[in-house]
Amino acid sequence: MLSNTGNFLLILSILFTSFIIYQSFACLKKTNDMIFKSIYKISLLQSTTILICFFTLVGAFMVSDFSLINVYQNSHTLKPIFYKISGTWGNHEGSLLLWVIILTIFSFLFLITNKNHPKNYRINTLIIQNILILGFLFFILFNSNPFSSISPIPKEGLGLNPILQDPALAIHPPLLYVGFVGSSIYFSAAMASVITNYSGKFFAQSIKSWVIISWSFQTLGILVGSIWAYYELGWGGFWFWDPVENASLLPWFAMTALLHSLLVLEKRNILYFWSIILCLLTFTLSVTGTFLVRSGILNSVHTFANDPSRGIYILLFLSLMIFASVYILFTKYKPTNDQINSNSKETFILINNWFMMFYLITVLLGTLYPIFTDAISNNKISVGPPFYNSVIIPVVIIFLFFMAIGPKVRWIKNKFLNFKDLLKIIVGAIAVNFIITYFFKSYSLISNLIIISSVFLIISTISDAIKKPKINFARIISHFSFGFLIFFIGLNHNFSIEKDFNLKLGETKKIDNYNFELKDLKLQQYDNYKAVIGKIQINDLSTNKKRTLNPEIRIYDNPQTLTYEASIKTNFFRDYYLTMSNIDRSDYYNIKFQEKPLMIWIWISVVMLSFGGFLSFIRNAKNN
Amino acid sequence: MKIKIFLTIFFISFNLNLGSNEPINESKIHKNLRCLVCQGQSIADSNSDFAITLKMVVKDLMKDGKSEDEIYDFLSEKYGDWILYNPKLNTGNLLLWGLPYLVLVFGGVIIVFLIRKQSKKT
Numbered sequence: 001m002l003s004n005t006g007n008f009l010l011i012l013s014i015l016f017t018s019f020i021i022y023q024s025f026a027c028l029k030k031t032n033d034m035i036f037k038s039i040y041k042i043s044l045l046q047s048t049t050i051l052i053c054f055f056t057l058v059g060a061f062m063v064s065d066f067s068l069i070n071v072y073q074n075s076h077t078l079k080p081i082f083y084k085i086s087g088t089w090g091n092h093e094g095s096l097l098l099w100v101i102i103l104t105i106f107s108f109l110f111l112i113t114n115k116n117h118p119k120n121y122r123i124n125t126l127i128i129q130n131i132l133i134l135g136f137l138f139f140i141l142f143n144s145n146p147f148s149s150i151s152p153i154p155k156e157g158l159g160l161n162p163i164l165q166d167p168a169l170a171i172h173p174p175l176l177y178v179g180f181v182g183s184s185i186y187f188s189a190a191m192a193s194v195i196t197n198y199s200g201k202f203f204a205q206s207i208k209s210w211v212i213i214s215w216s217f218q219t220l221g222i223l224v225g226s227i228w229a230y231y232e233l234g235w236g237g238f239w240f241w242d243p244v245e246n247a248s249l250l251p252w253f254a255m256t257a258l259l260h261s262l263l264v265l266e267k268r269n270i271l272y273f274w275s276i277i278l279c280l281l282t283f284t285l286s287v288t289g290t291f292l293v294r295s296g297i298l299n300s301v302h303t304f305a306n307d308p309s310r311g312i313y314i315l316l317f318l319s320l321m322i323f324a325s326v327y328i329l330f331t332k333y334k335p336t337n338d339q340i341n342s343n344s345k346e347t348f349i350l351i352n353n354w355f356m357m358f359y360l361i362t363v364l365l366g367t368l369y370p371i372f373t374d375a376i377s378n379n380k381i382s383v384g385p386p387f388y389n390s391v392i393i394p395v396v397i398i399f400l401f402f403m404a405i406g407p408k409v410r411w412i413k414n415k416f417l418n419f420k421d422l423l424k425i426i427v428g429a430i431a432v433n434f435i436i437t438y439f440f441k442s443y444s445l446i447s448n449l450i451i452i453s454s455v456f457l458i459i460s461t462i463s464d465a466i467k468k469p470k471i472n473f474a475r476i477i478s479h480f481s482f483g484f485l486i487f488f489i490g491l492n493h494n495f496s497i498e499k500d501f502n503l504k505l506g507e508t509k510k511i512d513n514y515n516f517e518l519k520d521l522k523l524q525q526y527d528n529y530k531a532v533i534g535k536i537q538i539n540d541l542s543t544n545k546k547r548t549l550n551p552e553i554r555i556y557d558n559p560q561t562l563t564y565e566a567s568i569k570t571n572f573f574r575d576y577y578l579t580m581s582n583i584d585r586s587d588y589y590n591i592k593f594q595e596k597p598l599m600i601w602i603w604i605s606v607v608m609l610s611f612g613g614f615l616s617f618i619r620n621a622k623n624n
Numbered sequence: 625m626k627i628k629i630f631l632t633i634f635f636i637s638f639n640l641n642l643g644s645n646e647p648i649n650e651s652k653i654h655k656n657l658r659c660l661v662c663q664g665q666s667i668a669d670s671n672s673d674f675a676i677t678l679k680m681v682v683k684d685l686m687k688d689g690k691s692e693d694e695i696y697d698f699l700s701e702k703y704g705d706w707i708l709y710n711p712k713l714n715t716g717n718l719l720l721w722g723l724p725y726l727v728l729v730f731g732g733v734i735i736v737f738l739i740r741k742q743s744k745k746t
Contacts, residue, residue, distance in 0.1 A: 233669075235668070340738050340739055347735070347739060350735050357727065358724060358727055358728045362727075365719075365724060366720070369711075369719075377716065379704070380705065381706060381708070382658050382706055384709025384710065385709060386656055387720075391725075500668075
C-alpha cells in the first residue's frame, strides 16, 4: 500500500515540477513584472507533496513495512525506533529523496523571499532549479526508487549497518545536505543571472544569505561526520582524508571562496564572473562528490552498496550540468574592467580565493589521481594523509598570516599598514609558541610555524575586536575560531600519545607513565546486539589518578557484524581514548590507548566557526 | 630598537627549541601502510590478520637495519603502490605532487597581473 502511495506522490511531484516549468515560461512571455499567483501555489504544493512522500517512507521504516525492498534491505523490527527513522536516509534511495526535499524547499523559499528582485531573474532561477528537481525525480523514480516493492513480503529485514546506528551519523546527512544541496539554489541563480544579465551588486545581495546558510550547515555537517568518525571508527583520529570526507570538503572550499568574493561583488561591483564561476563550481562539486561516492568508484570507509547504473546516470546529469553552464558562461561572457589596488581589501579577498583554489585543487587531485593512474597505467596508488599534510600544511601557514591582515585593510585603497602593531602581535605569537615548547615539548619547524601563525591570527583578530567596538562580529568569530581550530589541531597533533599493546584478564602492564589493568570482562545482552564490556583501569603514575574506561566489543545480530566501541573520557584538557579488540586463537586482547590533548577544543572551534556563519546570516537578513 | 632586540632573542630561543631529528618511528610507518583487506584503514588502526602480519614484517625489517624508505620500497614491490598512503615522488606521480604548486604559482601570477593592470592605468 505504502509503495503505491509513494509512487503516486513521486509522479505527482514530477507533474507539479513540470507544471511550474511550463507556467514559468508562460510567465516570462508576459511583459508585466508580476509572477503568476499559480506559480507560488504550485511551488507550495510541490514542496508539500515531496515532504509527504518523504514522510511516507519514514512511516514505512517506522512500521517496518518490508513490502518495500528499501525497508527490507535497511531495517529490522528489533532496531530502536530512532534508528528505524534515521535508516530512511541511511541508504542511497532514501537519501536521494532528502536531496530532492532540499532542492524543492530551497526553490520555494528563494521564490518567496526575493520579491525585490526583477521577475525575469527570479523566474529563470525557478526554471533552472526545477529542471534540477525534475532530473533527480526521474532518477529516483526510474533508477533508485525507495518505493519499489518486493513479493513475497519478507518476514524480517536485513538490518542497518551497525556503525551507522549512531546519533551523530543519524543527524549528519541532513545537515550536510542543507549545505551542499542548498548550493543548488545559487547555481540556478547564477545561471539565471547570466541569462537575464542581472549582474553585480544586486545579484550578490540576492544570493548572499543562501551562500552563508549553506556554508554554515556544511561546516556543521562536516563536524558531525568528523565526530562520528572519531568515536565510531575506533582509530582516534578526526580526519583521514578519506574520499568521502574529501567530497564534503571540496564544496566547502568553493563556498568559502564564494562567501568572500561576494563581499567584493557587493561592495565594489567587481569580480562578477569569478563569483559566477564559484557558484557553478560549488554545486558541480557537490554533485561530483555524490557521483564518486555513490557510483562506488572510490574506495572508502562508507560507500553504500554499489550499482554502476547509478553512477552512469549521475555522470550523465553532471556532464549536462557542466556543459550547459560552460556554454552559457561562454556565450554571455563580457570582459569586465576590474580595478583593484594592491593595498586594498579586494586584494586580500582575492588572496583568500587564491588559497581556497589551491586547497581545492590539491584535495580534488588527491582524490581523483588514483582513479586516473589505475585507468591509464593499471598502477593503483593510494593518496593518503601524508600527501595532504605535506602539501597543504606549509601553505596554511602563509594563509593564516594573510587571513589575519586582510580584514584590517580597507576597501578600494588602504592608506598604510600599521607595521608596528603587526610586529607586536607576531612577537606575542612567538612568545606563546616559545612558552609551549619551553614548558612542554619541542616539535618540528613546521609545527612551530603552524602554532605561531595560528596564534598570530587569534591575537590579531581579538585586537581588531577590541579596537573597533562596532565591528562585524560574525567575521571576528569565524576568523578567530579558524585560528583556534588550527592552533588546537597543531597542539593535538604534537602532544598526542599512542600506545598499542596486548593484555589478558587480570594482567597489569606498565607503559611509560601509565599502569594499565584489565580488571573485568562481562558479557551483556542488548536488544539488537550483545557486548563484551571490558573494565580497564588506567593509573597515571605521575599524579596517581585512577581512571576506568569501558571499551566494548559488540556483536550485532542483524546483519551479523563485529564492531569495536571506543571508550572515551573527555575533559577540557584531554581525551582518553581506548579501544579493545579480541585476538583470534588467544585469550589476549589488543588494546589501543590514546591520550589526545585538547580534543574537545577542536570540536568547539568548528562549532564557533559555523556559529559565525549563522550570526552573519542573521546580520545579513536584518540589513536587507 | 627594543622590539628588534626582543625579536632577536625570541628567534634565537625559538631556533634552539626545534625538535630533534626523530628516530625511525614504527607507528609512523604503520600509519603510512594501507591495510589491504580493510576498508580505508591503515595497518596501525586495524587488527586484521593482514595488519598483524605486516606489523611483524615491519618490525623484522627494522631489526635488519632497513631505513624507512627501504621498508616502503620493499613492501611496494611486493604488494604494489596501493599499499603506500604517501605516494612516491616519481615520474608517474609528478602531476600529483607538482600540479598543486603550479596552481599556487599560477594563481599568484593572475593576482599580480590584475593589480599591475590597475597601477599602470593610474
